[in-house]
Amino acid sequence: MIDALIAPFVDFAFMRRALLGCIAISVGAVPVGVFLMLRRMSLTGDAMAHAILPGAAVGFLVSGLSLGAMTIGGLVAGMAVALLSGFVTRVTALKEDASMAAFYLISLAAGVMIVSTQGSNVDLLHVLFGTVLALNNDALILLCSITTITWFTLAVLFRPLILECADPQFLRSVSTLSAVTHFAFLALVVLNLVAGFQALGTLMSVGLMILPAAAARFWATGIGGMVGVAIVAAIVSSATGLLLSYHYSLPSGPAIILVAGAIYAASVVFGRHGSLMARYLPRPHLAS
Template identity: 55%
Template sequence: MTAYELLLQPFAEFGFMRRALVACAALAIGSAPMGTLLVLRRMSLMGDAMAHALLPGAAVGFMLAGLSMPAMGAGALVAALLVAVLAGWATQVTAQREDASMAAFYLIALALGVLILSLHGSPVDLMHVLFGSILAVDDASLLMVAAVASATLLLLAGLYRPLLAMCVDPGFLQSVGGHTRVLHLGFLALVVSNLVAGFQALGTLMAVGLMMLPAVAARFWARELWGQAAVSAGIAMVSGVCGLLASYHLRVPCGPAIVLVAGALYLLSLGLGPRDSLLARHAALRHHRTA
């Protein structure tokens, strides 16, 4: 098999592969930088919780309009935002921490979504909503993913300094007149928007994978936030391309293939990255012993 047949032929011959490639690129440049902010704020698991919170809204959209991505995406957006608002409300009116409230509400949402899909759909429909099908992305879904990615980049560029201050020292941001609560809610809305965009292609269970795994891996390669965002976007893009090629040649589901490639790159970064990896720590220990 030549390099052309291995790497380029699937994208040259099939329009659905080209659309999937563009969707992966848009998700990479939008979702992965958001993942770096979640990691910096120690909110990695909250991203997973919010991804699961998409399910009941997507299930209601499916129940009303079938496998219509615009309807399911709109329902998923409303459901995830509702879960985020309810978790924030529970945190304000009780002594419970936000992560505990989020875990409670997302588990309720996840169970409710599975129940709705089980009652009003088939096992195939359930698998489609949970794991997605990036090879079936249509033009409307592709435009939505591209629009969310573009808006994310513009907002991150415009709000870079206050977002960085909120991640590193929210007390300082509040002391200089920053609207931390509004910024936090806007940040959560942006995370949800990117998860909904990822849901269009990868399903509710896989969408968070392309957001978080590249972001976690990037910390082993870059120190500054902007560097981590760039590296995470690159890792997400490589994961998308390699996952699509693996799906095409090996006849495996594309969503899990993409996330597994991202997981493999994370393990590679954990072992060999230049910053705080196993190799870097071993080298630093050897240097300390010989000094």
């Protein structure tokens, strides 16, 4: 049993690189997912994940499956959608969720069209679902660098981010950091989705960002606790998904996200705070 859990990572370098890449994504993207959840912007993360697709597709057309070109293209497209949706929200009567949905649908359709017309079905699957088992050293350096940038930025903006989660109107009234915090946070979302895109593709990357964060809400109440639980859940999901992929010849990205989904489902039922059991079953010290 122990051999089945450890041997794939000991014997194969591609499995070790895949695990290291997933750990980097977990440590970097999951705290951003916690703040997305607290700000009630979880679906915004999904929208931004689709928004990077046309930029990555253009990078693919220019340089093929080039890490640098697809990363730069994804960053440009994601930032453009974030800024455009914010601009439309500020100058028109359309709400932010509606403008974001409109831009992400356009971006998704454009990206799929570009890849489908200029590439093969294999290229389209690579862009949409990623190739975590094919991560190279350059991709790992990129993922670890984005994780470092994320933690540094969160450390600098930690207090404004917490205050914006609790009362954004108050933050606007007492500080000039409101706009800076908002757009810096959106930049972190895009940056980490681009990182996740390298391993899990545009359709799966947001799953490792949001599902562990949602599961952590049932086990911890403080932000620090939620971040810690969510990171552990994401790393466990990654390792388990990779092992399932190795032993049963499953697609690695969907396997990782499905394990994260199973952890979320278990948390909904058995979690300590707000779960089904916590709400509807009496606690021992309250039982008659």
